[in-house]
Amino acid sequence: MSGSDSIPTGSFTLRGPYGRRAIGLSIAAAVGGFLFGFDSSVINGAVDSIQHDFALNPVITGFVVAIALLGCAVGAVVAGNLADRWGRLRVMLLGGVMFFVSSIGAGLCVTVWDLGFWRVIGGLGIGIASVVAPAYISEIAPRQIRGGLASLQQLAITLGIFVALLSDAVLASSAGGADSVLWFGMPAWRWMFIVGAIPAAVYGILSFTVPESPRFLIAKGRADEAREIFSRLVPVADLDKTMNELTHAIEADRKNAGVSLRGPVLGLQPIVWIGIILSVFQQFVGINVIFYYSTTLWHSVGFTNAPLISVITSVTNVLVTIIAIVLVDRVGRKPILLTGSALMTVALGAMALSFTFATTNAQGEVSLGAPWGPVALIAANVFVVGFGASWGPLVWVLLGEIFPSRIRGKALGVAAGAQWIANFLITVTFPAMSSWSLPFTYGMYAFFALLSFVFVFWRIPETKGMELEQTETLFVRKAKTAG
Secondary structure, three states, X not given: OOOOOOOOOOOOOOOOHHHHHHHHHHHHHHHHHHHXXXXXXXXXXXXXXXXXXXXXXXXXXXXXXXXXXXXXXXXXXHHHHHHHHHXXXXXXXXXXXXXXXXXXXXXXXXXXXXXXXXXXHHHHHHHHXXXXXXXXXXXXXXHHHHHHHHOHHHHHHHHHHHHHHHHHHHHHHHHOOOOOEEEOOEEHHHHHHHOXXXXXXXXXXXXXXXXXXXXXXXXXXXXXXXXXXXXXOOOHHHHHHHHHHHHHHHHHHHHOOOOOOOOOEOOEOHXXXXXXXXXXXXXXXXXXXXXXXXXXXXXXXXXXXXXXXHHHHHHHHHHHHHHHHHHHHHHOHHHHHHHHHHHHHHHHHHHHHHHHHOEEOOOOOEEOOOOHHHHHHHHHHHHHHHHHHHHHHHHHHHHHHOOOHHHHHHHHHHHHHHHHHHHXXXXXXXXXXXXXXXXXXXXXXXXXXXXXXXXXXXXXXXXXXXXXXXXXXXXXXXXXXXX
């Protein structure tokens, strides 16, 4: 997008006319992120009841919580190919339908095994949405505000987490407990899953109301449709230049149609590994432990109203994500990531130290008295601030920017799939690891946070304000020279 003098001042701001239109489309796509966040945390209020009702041990409990993430990984991997073949909107609809069905099925489950099955189906839908949303947003967003718009994905995730935890708390409170009967003879924990059908239906309906990605349309020879969509997203003076640049980029991609994800570094192109490593670090710092198991965790440190604390933590996550959206196109990606890594390292280290003073009773319940209980609570919220203002939103920004357009769908799928597998590993191992040693568990997460600082400092260049075509070239060159 050019900086021509004929382009009206303020066109490319979040408040400008083109920015507002791009925001509307980005919000619609980011509802997939809301489903992601909702699914991530809805299990929080139900996990103790599920463990009790189905008489599960910690290992099986962790598996039931985490099994949805395996579906997410598969969904993310196949979504790239589907999005490149069918378009972004049809794949959005597919993800919404799968999550809708799984929400009803999980709420009506008879055994722990069919609960696991429905969570896998929901995971497939969430994995699909996790790939389509950042791809769609990056492809309709003007470069000057692309970082802020791409961060809407993470904002939607945090809002989904907040709504899930809030609805869990409200439903449990209304029934007098998650195990208590609420409506139609069913306990509250089942309704926690069923209410997920509402945002799933909204997401599916929105897929009929937003336009297809202009980049996908041009690639399919539908340039007139793409031009019509771009005419609402960029000024008239910049329309021809935008169309020409994108058409030339797609033509160049076709000349390299034989290029795949395969490359010299362990079978993949270096840029794909950069995306994978970013995704893995986002999960290996342990963020989802806070949102999957926080209710149980805060019970262990002596807070009787643990669901309320979990809701407060999720509100903090939403607020700092908004801060990230405001700063990402002003400060840049790299400084924010480095700051977040440093904050997370310190906070997780403090949590590891705090739990060295914990005690365990005869029933195996962990308790943490003063002053270390409050220290752990403060450290956990500092960790959420560090993550929510940096690695949470900015990884999605970078995944939408770094891949060449000819492999963007597939590469996003692989990176998102790696993210879900990393999420699964952290989630399924936490119950067993925490029962063995909480200091070691949080110390391990602190170590990964420190490694994330080193990786960003060493391998991630700044991409603020660049066209997607410039951004992907910068990362490819960086990967080649560094690798």
